[in-house]
Amino acid sequence: MEHNEGPLMFCRAQQWFANAYGWSAEVRVYRKIHDWYTQYVAAKKWSIAAPTGQDPIPVECNPSWSWTNGVDGEYRIYVATDQELTLFCLAHPVDQKFH
Numbered sequence: 001m002e003h004n005e006g007p008l009m010f011c012r013a014q015q016w017f018a019n020a021y022g023w024s025a026e027v028r029v030y031r032k033i034h035d036w037y038t039q040y041v042a043a044k045k046w047s048i049a050a051p052t053g054q055d056p057i058p059v060e061c062n063p064s065w066s067w068t069n070g071v072d073g074e075y076r077i078y079v080a081t082d083q084e085l086t087l088f089c090l091a092h093p094v095d096q097k098f099h
Contacts, residue, residue: 006073006075007073007075010069010075010077013077013088014067014077016088016091016092017064017065017067017077017079017084017088020087020088020091021062021064021065021084022059022062022064023059023060023062024060024061024062024064024065024066024067025060025061025062025066026066026067026068026069027066027067027068027076027078028068029060030060030061030066033057033058033060033061034057034061037057037058037061063080064079064080064084065077065078065079065080065084066078
């Protein structure tokens with residue numbers, strides 16, 4: 001990004017995804033929550049009931065997107081499908097400054 005705007009643009013993209021799809025945990029936290037629920041809740045070792053007809057994974061593990069600020073300045077947003085990416089691209093054409 002020009003003029004070291006990467007972190008700012010990442011935060012703005014992260015806010016856009018949160019507004020569009022709801023909050024999602026950082027990818028490493030997401031994995032730990034998902035693994036914990038899979039191991040204990042889904043296996044019915046604990047009696048934490050999910051609402052009827054819903055996935056027992058908590059809403060913090062948003063199936064549409066996640067993110068990481070990684071290491072060495074690598075900022076990434078992960079999307080589930082091309083649909084999420086397409087919507088973001090339509091909302092932010094490359095010929096316009098992202099704001």
